[in-house]
Amino acid sequence: MDVYMLPDNYxxxxxxxxxxxxxxxxxxxxxxxKSWHRLSLYHANRI
Incomplete structure (x- = not known):
């Protein structure tokens, strides 16, 4: 495949x-x- 053939498509x-x-x-x-928020809530509940 020629390099000169693909300006527009590329x-x-x-x-x-x-x-x-x-x-x-x-x-x-x-x-x-979202998962980070759930994780921080989980840790906050454990303390």
Whole structure:
């Protein structure tokens, strides 16, 4: 495959990859903060 053949497609794919990465990051942050909150509540109840 020639490198000169993919400017437009490559740019589109990189934008899609960045967008998907941001979505995954947001989901992990939301679920992570929820589980972190549950964990801190659990420790607070034990003390």
């Amino acid at each position: 740019e589109m794919n990189s934008w899609i990859a960045i967008f998907l990465g941001l979505i995954i990051l947001a989901i992990t942050l939301i679920t992570g903060s």
